Amino acid sequence: MKNFKYLFLLFGLLAFTACEDYFGENSNVDPDNPTVVTPNVILPQVQARLVYTYGGDFTRYVGLNTQTIDGISRQFAVLGQYGIQGSDVDTPWANMYSGTMQSNRRLATIAQDGGFNHYEGISVALESYAILVVTDMWGDVPYSDAFKFDEVGVYSPQFDSQESIYTAIFANLDRARALLASDDGGNAPGGDDLIYGGDASKWIQFCNVLEARARLHLSKVNGSSAYSGALAALAGGFGSSSDNAGFPFGTPATENAPWFQYIEQRDDCETGATYVGILESLNDPRTATYGQPQTNDHPIYTKDQTVNLLSFTEQEFIKAEAMLMTGDSDGAYAAYLSGIQSSMVEALVPDEYDVYVAQSNVGVGAANLTLEDVMTQKYIALNTDPEVFADWRRTNLPALTPVTGTQIPRRLPYAQTEQFSNSNTPDAASVSIFDRVWWDQ
Amino acid sequence: MKKLLFTLSLVFVVGLVMGQRTITGVITDDSGESLIGANVLAEGTTTGTITDIDGSFSLSVPAGINTIIISYTGYETKNIDITGLNTVTITLSEGRVLDEVVVTALGISRDEKALGYAVQTVSSKTISDANTVSAIDALAGAAAGVQVISSSGAAGASSRIVLRGQTSFNGDNEALIVIDGVRMSNDENSTERTLGGVAYSNRAMDLNPNDIANVSILKGAAATALYGLEGARGVILITTKSGKPGGVKVDFGANMTFARINNVTGLNDEYVQGSNGVWAGPHTGASGSWGPHKDDVSYDGSEYAYDNNGRLVAGGSGAPFVPYDNVENFFGTGVTRSVNLAVSGGNEVSNYRFSFGNSNEQGVVPNNTFNRYNVGLKVGSTLLNDKLTVGFGANYVNSGGTRIQQGSNTSGVMLGLLRTPISFDNANGFENAEDEVSAYQFADFSQRNYRGGGGYDNPFWIVNNAPFNDDVNRFFGNANITYEFSKWFSLNATLGLDTYSDNRIQRFEIGSRTVPGGQVIEDNYIYSHTDFYFTARGQGEIAPKFTLSYNAGINLYNEQLKQNYIQGDGLNFPGFAQLGNTSSISSQISNTNQKTAGIFASVDFGYDNFLYLTVSGRNDYSSTLINPFAEFSAGDISFFYPAASLGIVFSEKIDIPGLSFGKLRVSYAEVGGGAPSPYLTSTPFILPIQNAGSVNDVNDGWTNGLGFPFAGVSGFVLNGVAGNPVLKPSRTKDIELGLDLRFMNDRIGLDITGYSRKSVDQIIPINISNSTGFQRAVVNSGELATKGGEVVLTLNPIRTDKMDWNVGFNLSKWKTTVESLPxxxxxxYLDGFSSTAAYNIAPETDENGVVTRTFEYGQLLGGAFQRVNTDNGTFDASMPYNPDGLLVINNDPTSSGYGFPIADPTQRVIGNPNPDWLLGINTTFRYDKISVSALFDIKEGGDIWNGTKGALTFFGRSELTENRGTITVFDGVLPDGTPNNIAVPLGQSWYQGNGGGFGTVAEHFIEDGSFRRLRYVTIAYDLGDVLSNAGFDRFTVSFTGRNLFLSTPYTGFDPELSLVGSSSNGQGLDYFQMPNTRSFSIGLNATF
Structure with missing residues (x-):
């Protein structure tokens, strides 16, 4: 029995002294993925994912509603009949909250800890953009309670009213501008800022144009103050299209633009018949580009297409609408023409501008300019930009006929993953895709 | 030496009493071969010996003992009445299920009757009769409580083996595989996402079935507690064949198998390509078969790139239209060739066995191959007067093949094949189109497919231009040494090593629909683990009639996996799919390491062959629980768990007429465990690469998306899976009760087991609300409960020298329910598609928090139709789904859905993929030299989402859509509850909406996956006598047919398949995976 004692002694040794040696210091640390990173590697991912989602999934899901695109085959044949369901939007929902905004929050935290004001300002500006897109698509969404999981373990964030989210966005934009106007803390973005190359002044313009977009969205609930607010913000807007918040996709296979990839890999959609019809009714030279069928030699949907988060063109149409609605028809008309001209450049038909605006149904003159003229031109110019969906909901322009039934959807259904895992999500049965969001009432 | 052994035998027999007598004898097997090392025990005593190299023994039997017990691993145990005898000759038969010595945890052989828990043994004969390339497939139906699900009929595809249901929400639920005392990796590494890609192997595929001597299936936690948490999933304990003392013995086997697909899904054979009844040819890119009826069209004979007969025109004036049978043209005859050679032998000191095996499988899908070479060597020696035993086993395996794209991806061959209309010939008229480039490709390198180059790849294009090759080089083996100081104390050290490299290349030539620009993925895995045991053992009699045995030791387990993944996108020019020819390269390296240290002890008490009690405990330390942000403390990663089992052989004390053996078993065990994988305690940043199939991918649901570095800059995303730094161990608690009865001299055996198991404090990454900022979070709670039962009935109606007939029934039933989620x-979420997926669902509770309904594991959740679910005959969205309720029909005349069923806005539980019960009926019949064995396998219940049919319905390709044009009144009610009376036409618009698989509703594609199948029949004839002059001891010719008969209500391919592979917990999903096969084979086995 003496042997037994030695044996148990051996076990005891192993258990209480050798354990730490056996497991070592880095026994449960992933050697390949860092837990601490610097701002310059977070920013590019946030921008890329935001733009890929905005210029990809969102353009398609709301483009079906605005009839800028049509669903032709497979799943999009069903979606085109307003058959969208929660599971269809799981990916963009996850992309916005998890891949974009959560990483972006981390960027802001790291930047704040280091006093890197420009990084933090850009981060706050991007978050404002992202949550604006999200609330415009879905209405009431989690925001004040979101991104608190790793700090306080919130599993089921509350849904905030859209109104409160708008309030937060305007406050955030003030903060972003202040941060961007202060010093960079010795660590400024450069080539890692794929949109502006680290130019803080352009990010301030971005904040201004974004504020104008958001103010304008409130035209139904705020009336003329929406327009004056937008115009006030645009005092510091883009000077030209060279200030566009454009994200350059590339020709390498891992950098191709979302629409190029969609046509190449799926090709279940087609340029909207309604959209093409409007182009043709105006004898619009952009028919040769924006109006073309979706093929992989499409003049616009190239591998290295630059997708804009905000553009000078959009700004000019915001201006045109706001001025028109506040009685400045001369200013409105100038902005209207400026928007058309800028769009013609983007649509690769700059030389056709003069002939086009000479048409009586385009160059209507300041006195005859109507909201319909402005919104129709904006609809054409923004093409697949999801902003068109907000415009249509606000103005009901251009007038659209439902593809099926009597109504056109006015929001996206809540993601199925959110319905399944967040008990605060409104029931699928209680919110229909035909229900209006707060600012659309 | 013989004398020495004889003397040793005498020495072994200690505690002789006065009045003893000596009995001598010889023990042989059925073929007359002497059995060396067989146990001979005087009944009711610890007096025993083992046979020498001639199979002889001599035993001094105490007075008054008139029975000796002869046992030998893998053979039947016999009780021999020696009243009045001095010499006996005893023949033991191999592979009896009744009464035997079984291998239990840590490789300890124990008399089955001493066990307080259920163990079932599968013999090498059963495995060879099943005649499968994968040893796991051979276990299907062979034992109770075992479920084997094949991922696909493709060559080399993995099979999932689950014992007694699930213990983990989403960790590994497959049984642990242990070979000769040490663990064997059974991972399935996925290069691409599980829903698409190819059918991979899992690493149990590397086993050579011919090396297996027997398989012990340890099901309950009491049987497996010494293996830790991994053992809680059940253990497949494999003992490999050893050499036996005697002359050199050569075993040779050769086998040839021919396979065809066994079951075809119902397809539309009536309507051609087009839309709304009008023909639209391939050049239009039309996706569906919604064209005219085949009798209403003929060929115009014009020049047409897509068909040699020209275009289709309405009317019958041209050359008659004859439908193409693309399915028949595509699948070939699969051929598997296997060769096995083993040389074994030994003497009284040492034994050896060397084996070689090769299986070469060509699948039914062209160019799909799987090839495996096995080389094994097993050596054992007994030295220093039998005190020192050393042994080692070493196995080298080379396996791999060429795999073909399947499942949910536009390059999956089934996707393109089944959607192809009857009016398009994928083969372009060629007999062997896979060898004819002009069948699937035009001169300008563009694809010749039914959608004019869009849509899906021509299957013949894919089998030539998107090969996935894997090449596994693996070494596994063990070395062990035992020194016996006394019968009370021996020390054993065993080291197991398992290491492999798996080099994979997935190529996509330019022009596929999935990656049009071409792609090359080099994906290499380097795996190794060591599994070390150091144990002390002993046994003996502590008092008259009281026996005791114990083992205690330590176990160190260390596992490392390194993956080097390099993806090149965009080929610069066609015909050279190599990384160097790609325009952008991204890579990802991942290392996962984990360690476990365990201390265990187990004590067995026996009283008078009547009562057996085993008590054991194990304490583990797991690296997966280490919090990297806190000071290391052994106590934080430590957990202890006990087990106890009791066997009462009541037939020893109570004499019941006809009952030859009766035992009651009862056991309780707990098993603790660490996290299912390392690094779940932190949340790192990840560099997303393109389309990696991870939550961190930068893409949308439709495209491949982006990869970093992007434009020369790096980019990291905070992992979408939130780690949990403070993890406590998970626990499984298991109670098992069993009754083992044998009647009529063991000719009838009935073994009934019931068990109840709870798994609590699960550590799992669970899907959470994305608005938290994360998509999943590692949680440490939740509970699964399993209740189940097994009945094993064995009958031996005929047992004579010439004739032997055995029938066995293995009935299993279990139910694993989700008792709570975090x-x-x-x-x-477990796995599946956004429209229909497998989920674990939390119990429903009433307003007081009382559970009103629980759900079984892995429910299928998807879209449903509105069905009457209230007492007043209407539908209420807030009420539970009523699958049997009448459909609610749209009565809004302005709606496009007027007259059709209305979709329920809420996702509902529409299917349960778990079977109600499984029954395997096996039989072996031997008459002289002929033997027949067969396995009939029944699965009752278990829903499958027939996503293949759903999609084919959308495209007008399923048989269902042949009823287009029918005017029907749906059997249902209007929203107000009155009967529906609206007549509507069934057709393209309905089937492309909610009537098909791409609409919002999936419930009508949930089908019953029950089956009754004749899994195999093997007929063997032994020509050994005839050929004995030529030197053969045995020469067996055998014929095997597999899957000869299948009866199922399922309308798709074989309901046994699972799209998502062996490692996924989301079962019951069918979406364009490869079909299953029926095969015939001829084999010969010779021993000389």
Missing amino acids: EGVPNQ
Whole structure:
């Protein structure tokens, strides 16, 4: 029995002294993925994912509603009949909250800890953009309670009213501008800022144009103050299209633009018949580009297409609408023409501008300019930009006929993953895709 | 030496009493071969010996003992009455299920009757009769409580083996595989996402079935507690064949198998390509078969790139239209060739066995191959007067093949094949189109497919231009040494090593629909683990009639996996699919390491062959629980768990007429465990590469998306899976009760087992609300409960020298339910599609928090139709789904859905993929030299989402759509509850909406996956006598047919398949995976 004692002694040794040696210091640390990173590697991912989602999934899901695109085959044949369901939007929902905004929050935290004001300002500006897109698509969404999981373990964030989210966005934009106007803390973005190359002044313009977009969205609930607010913000807007918040996709296979990839890999959609019809009714030279069928030699949907988060063109149409609605028809008309001209450049038909605006149904003159003229031109110019969906909901322009039934959807259904895992999500049965969001009432 | 052994035998027999007598004898097997090392025990005593190299023994039997017990691993145990005898000759038969010595945890052989828990043994004969390339497939139906699900009929595809249901929400639920005392990796590494890609092997595929001597299936936690948490999933304990003392013995086997697909899904054979009844040819890119009826069209004979007969025109004036049978043209005859050679032998000191095996499988899908070479060597020696035993086993395996794209991806061959209309010939008229480039490709390199180059790849294009090759080089083996100081104390050290490299290349030539620009993925895995045991053992009699044995030791387990993944996108020019020819390269390296240290002890008490009690405990330390942000403390990663089992052989004390053996078993065990994988305690940043199939991918649901570095800059995303730094161990608690009865001299055996198991404090990454900022979070709660039972009935109606007939029934039933999910989490995603997926669903509770309904594991959740679910005959969205309720029909005349069923806005539980019960009926019949064995396998219940049919319905390709044009009144009610009376036409618009698989509703594609199948029949004839002059001891010719008969209500391919592979917990999903096969084979086995 003496042997037994030695044996148990051996076990005891192993258990209480050798354990730490056996497991070592880095026994449960992933050697390949860092837990601490610097701002310059977070920013590019946030921008890329935001733009890929905005210029990809969102353009398609709301483009079906605005009839800028049509669903032709497979799943999009069903979606085109307003058959969208929660599971269809799981990916963009996850992309916005998890891949974009959560990483972006981390960027802001790291930047704040280091006093890197420009990084933090850009981060706050991007978050404002992202949550604006999200609330415009879905209405009431989690925001004040979101991104608190790793700090306080919130599993089921509350849904905030859209109104409160708008309030937060305007406050955030003030903060972003202040941060961007202060010093960079010795660590400024450069080539890692794929949109502006680290130019803080352009990010301030971005904040201004974004504020104008958001103010304008409130035209139904705020009336003329929406327009004056937008115009006030645009005092510091883009000077030209060279200030566009454009994200350059590339020709390498891992950098191709979302629409190029969609046509190449799926090709279940087609340029909207309604959209093409409007182009043709105006004898619009952009028919040769924006109006073309979706093929992989499409003049616009190239591998290295630059997708804009905000553009000078959009700004000019915001201006045109706001001025028109506040009685400045001369200013409105100038902005209207400026928007058309800028769009013609983007649509690769700059030389056709003069002939086009000479048409009586385009160059209507300041006195005859109507909201319909402005919104129709904006609809054409923004093409697949999801902003068109907000415009249509606000103005009901251009007038659209439902593809099926009597109504056109006015929001996206809540993601199925959110319905399944967040008990605060409104029931699928209680919110229909035909229900209006707060600012659309 | 013989004398020495004889003397040793005498020495072994200690504690002789006065009045003893000596009995001598010889023990042989059925073929007359002497059995060396067989146990001979005087009944009711610890007096025993073992046979020498001639199979002889001599035993001094105490007075008054008139029975000796002869046992030998893998053979039947016999009780021999020696009243009045001095010499006996005893023949033991191999592979009896009744009464035997079984291998239990840590490789310890024990008399089955001494066990307080259920163990079932599968013999090498059963495995060879099943005649499968994968040893796991051979276990299907062979034992109770075992479920084997094949991922696909493709060559080399993995098979999933689950014992007694699930213990983990989403960790590994497959049984642990242990070979000769040490663990064997059974991972399935996925290069691409599980829903698409190819059918991979899992690493149990590397086993050579011919090396297996027997398989012990340890099901309950009491049987497996010494293996830790991994053992809680059940253990497949494999003992490999050893050499036996005697002359050199050569075993040779050769086998040839021919396979065809066994079951075809119902397809539309009536309507051609087009839309709304009008023909639209391939050049239009039309996706569906919604064209005219085949009798209403003929060929115009014009020049047409897509058909040699020209275009189709309405009317019958041209050359008659004859439908193409693309399915028949595509699948070939699969051929598997296997060769096995083993040389074994030994003497009284040492034994050896050397084996070689090769299986070469060509699948039914062209160019799909799987090839495996096995080389094994097993050596054992007994030295120093039998005190020292050393042994080692070493196995080298080379396996791999060429795999073909399947499942949910536009390059999957089934996707393109089944959607192809009857009016398009994928083969372009060629007999062997896979060898004819002009069948699937035009001169300008563009694809010749039914959608004019869009849509899906021509299957013949894919089998030539998107090969996935894997090449596994593996070494596994063990070395062990035992020194016996006394019968009370021996020390054993065993080291197991398992290491492999798996080099994979997935190529996509330019022009596929999935990656049009071409792609090359080099994906290499380097795996190794060591599994070390150091144990002390002993046994003996502590008092008259009281026996005791114990083992105690330590176990160190260390596992490392390194993956080097390099993806090149965009080929610069066609015909050279190599990384160097790609325009952008991204790579990802991942290392996962984990360690476990365990201390264990187990003590067995026996009283008078009547009562057996085993008590054991194990304490583990797991690296997966280490919190990297806190000071290391051994106590934080430590957990202890006990087990106890009791066997009462009541037939020893109570004499019941006709009952030859009766035992009651009862056991309780707990098993603790660490996290299912390392690094779940932190949340790192990840560099997303393109389309990696991870939550961190930068893409949308439709495209491949982006990869970093992007434009020369790096980019990291905070992992979408939130880690949990403070993890406590998970626990499984298991109670098992069993009754083992044998009647009529063991000719009838009935073994009934019931068990109840709870798994609590699960550590799992669970899907959470994305608005938290994360898509999943590692949680440490939740509970699964399993209740189940097994009945094993064995009959031996005929047992004579010439004739032997055995029938066995293995009936199993279990139900694993989700008792709780983490607070506030209603569902946990397992696998599947956004429209229909497998989920674990939290119990429903009433307003007081009382559970009103629980759900079984892995429910299918998807879209449903509105069905009457209230007492007043209407539908209420807030009420539970009523699958049997009448459909609610749209009565809004302005709606496009007027007259059709209305979709329920809420996702519902529409299917349960778990079977109600499984029954395997096996039989072996031997008459002289002929033997017949067969396995009939029944699965009752278990829903499958027939996503293949759903999609084919959308495209007008399923048989269902042949009823287009029918005017029907749906059997249902209008929203107000009155009967529906609206007549509507069934057709393209309905089937492309909710009537098909791409609409919002999936419930009509949930089908019953029950089956009755004749899994195999093997007929063997032994020509050994005839050929004995030529030197053969045995020469067996055998014929095997597999899957000869299948009866199922399922309308798709074989309901046994699973799209998602062996490692996924989301079962019951069918979406364009490869079909299953029926095969015939001829084999010969010779021994000389």
